[in-house]
């Protein structure tokens with residue numbers, strides 16, 4: 001929700017010291033972070049010894065549907081035999097699995113998409129600053145604009161929707177009380193012009209909320 005990165009190496013050290021297993025849900029890192037889109041594990045150069053259970057979704061950067069668990073052969077066998085939601089859920093349709101495989105190849109080979117995303121993030125942050133929008137300190141495509149109350153976040157969401165921008169208000173209990181926000185999510189498919197226009201519209205929406 002803050003667009004920040006968890007201190008995974010420290011968490012892994014802590015887990016090891018206590019003989020515990022660390023599970024990382026990298027829904028928002030896979031495809032986006034790391035030289036080849038390998039997520040926070042690639043970013044921090046960690047392997048399965050540090051993170052024995054990696055959870056990834058295929059419905060975000062991969063643009064497909066479904067999710068996966070990666071881990072040791074023993075862990076995967078245990079889940080296949082014992083994980084009731086997995087056991088009693090129909091398998092993904094083959095075309096969906098094929099789409100995920102195709103997306104995986106693109107994620108690995110088309111690093112320019114991540115570079116473009118990073119450039120758009122930088123452009124957005126510059127433009128937001130120029131239009132008086134204060135952002136949390138995030139270097140990822142998730143750029144939160146803290147507005148405080150749920151009412152303020154919803155008003156800003158409506159103002160932006162009327163201007164043609166779909167930016168979702170995130171409210172408690174998803175975030176702590178007093179920290180409702182708009183969550184801007186940038187994509188490599190956005191254009192610079194769109195990102196700049198969004199920053200301007202955000203400046204207008206935030207000023208409207210402040211003056212209300």
Ligand SMILES: Cc1ncc(COP(=O)(O)O)c(C=O)c1O
Nearest residue numbers: 025027028057058059060066067
């Ligand atoms: C951290 C995290 N994990 C898991 C999920 C679930 O993703 P999916 O609906 O693709 O299974 C989400 C969805 O927003 C998420 O933010």
